[in-house]
Amino acid sequence: MTAYFVQAFIYLCAAVIAVPLARKLGLGSVLGYLVAGVVIGPVTGLVGQETVAIQHFAEFGVVMMLFLVGLELEPRSLWQMRNRLLGLGGLQMALTTAAFAGISLLAGLGWTVALAVGLILSLSSTAIVLQTLGEKGLTKTEGGQSSFSVLLFQDIAVIPILALMPLLALPELLDQSQALSTGADHHEELSLVAGLAPWAHAAVVVAAVAGLVVGGHFVSRPMFRYVAASGLREVFTAAALMLVIGIAALMSLVGLSPALGTFLAGVVLASSEFRHELEADIEPFKGLLLGLFFITVGAGINFNVLADNLETVLLATGGLMLVKAIVLLLLALLFKLQGTDRWLLTLGLAQAGEFGFVLLSYASQHSVLPGHLSQLLALVVGLSMFLTPVLFILLDKVIVPRYTKTDQSAAYDEIGASGPVIIAGIGRFGQIVNRMLVAHGVETVVLDSQSGQIENMRKLNVRSFFGDASRADLLHAAGIDEASLLVIAIDDRGRAVDLVKHARENHPKLKILARAFDRGHGYELRHAGADVILSETYHSALQMAGEALRGLGVHPFTAEQMKYAFVETEQAENEKLYQSWLHEEEGRAFTQHYRELFMKLEALLADAMQSDRTDRHSGAERGWTPPPKGYTEDFQ
């Protein structure tokens, strides 16, 4: 037990130190994990042989990643990007695989090995590229979208490749590994399909996939609703994990790829109201497991091999990136990408990726690649990922400045393409805001922590998701990084203030509109950094006051003017009241000074309302004041 604690501590400690450092240096978290692995593995020797065992466990992070990729993809948006996905992504994989397989054949490798090498190297790093695009705000550009299409195609292609790998096994290696495994303590794997006739096997597989799709669609939602109604967050997390692990188990039992199963489940649940909550719950597990995976990869880098083959590895890495960049540049030209978008695609995806590691370890397990070659390739893949940030720096410093002049004229077209609006809280207040925005054709994402409310909204075809909007991870999943506006109308004073504070700190450019319950709450929201604050009852109360005046026989237009005078007088004094509130130490309570200011405001309001309107030329109510009697004598 003690040994486990020590080991876990070493891994976590390495991640905690290296990853924030790497991000600070602009290198991305993947590199941080890799470096951490290198440090605790080959360099200091803190961890040893167990990395291989941990790596198998950590590969489950990839399964979760594919679940999340699936969640991002409603069948509809998958359909919309089909041309780019299949055309750009398919051609990238086909051409790159062919290029590397060809080179391998020329280098004298067998065709199965060449094909495996080609497939492994054709993949790029989803983790590095998507994260960098997000950090640089390039996700919505043409180049960013094209990159995403290619990466998505690759992520999906991993599944059939995993299925294909065992078929490429080299007989001589297979014999060796079987000889080894028969010697070891080998126990039978659980399977539902072992020993079944082929037709029965097929029937079981089809039934499992059908069960997954139908169950995902009809059973999971009532289940999540039931769990959500309990209000216990950890149980919801447990349910989410149960779903993913259960599907992975089911797929393994029938002999299919767990990654394929969870991806499918993700797509099925993509339109569910629990999508963002699921994303937020699974994300940390995926992140940790993938991080662990990268650490084990770093720890597994064999420095002896690197030192012995330094020249070969460096040459191969350079060649790898050059070939990938050339293929991507050709495709960028073929798909008519312009300017910086073209170079973003070309340089951004010119590395091998984390799935390359997965496939490498999978390939050597299944005796597809000789151990020495896969060690060399692992070095090449890792090195190319280390170099990716350099390419992004090249893009930023050399290529973008060259195009900024010509791009400016085109930039005017993109002003309208702003991100969606996130509405937190879809009660009486948020609903009206949402209806008006949607009616105006604005894309909104609605969050509410009451699943009943969300269910009602969904019946009205409002895009709504279950979840507590004050949670940072959920806001992230809902797309706050791309959002242009955040409307806060949640029914909890404290959480609303926390939400404003959090959003302001992390998204300085985001426009935040917040609903206040009363004056004090409004000040708190303003102090937290909200841009626009409206009190929920202020305007309806004002309306009521106007109606009351009209009921007393005041002329409707005059009543309207009095309402405006009230608002304007108050606005003029509001700054002083806020400053007074701000400087009070006593727990933000309303103090004597504040009360005095408030009384003064009341007096000013009375002055504005009751002033003699017959012959005034200054004061709060001055519009349409007639000139004094006899003023025409001035002109005589």
Place this chain on the structure above:
Amino acid sequence: MESQQNRVLILYAHPSSARSEVNSPLLQASRGREAVTLVDLYGEYPDYRISIDREQQRLREHDVIVFMFPLYWYSTPSILKEWQDLVLEYGFAYGTEGTALHGKTFFCALSAGGAEKAYHAEGYNHFTIRELLQPLEQTARLTGMAYLPPFALFGSRTAVDEGRLSGHIADWERLLDAVIEGRIDTDDAATLSTLNDDLSRVIRSKA
């Protein structure tokens, strides 16, 4: 006046600016000049609550006042009338102490749907555009401002299709720069029906 630039205040009034084909491009063409302040009245006062103090302060800070608008029923869009009713107060713009606007220059830059020949005694509009804007001319006079005839584009609905807009905008920029530099012959201008009847007569060449 020759060495110092005139500060120009353009009060732009278009209640449906997104659909504007003439005034909005004219407004855009006015940008980028330090001496020019642009105010989108409908944008700044969507509820018509015009701030009298703010508007009077703006008037004090400028030498030339321009109303830029599409002609609605032979007059300005309603917010410009509201602006006049509220901002041109007794004691500010008129009356013994109301001398804030004295010595300034005022004119309109407008678009009109009818063809130029309709704005004549024989045309279906019976009056010239200068005659129709007489209330504004008199307002300028009463408030002590020099009045220039309007800078007008007629047949505005077909101006873009007939390729007349770019020339009009070029004329506007020429006029605006001359106004800023004080190169307007006020006496000559006063005899015209519109400023763009004969721009080269109105604008003095650079010294």
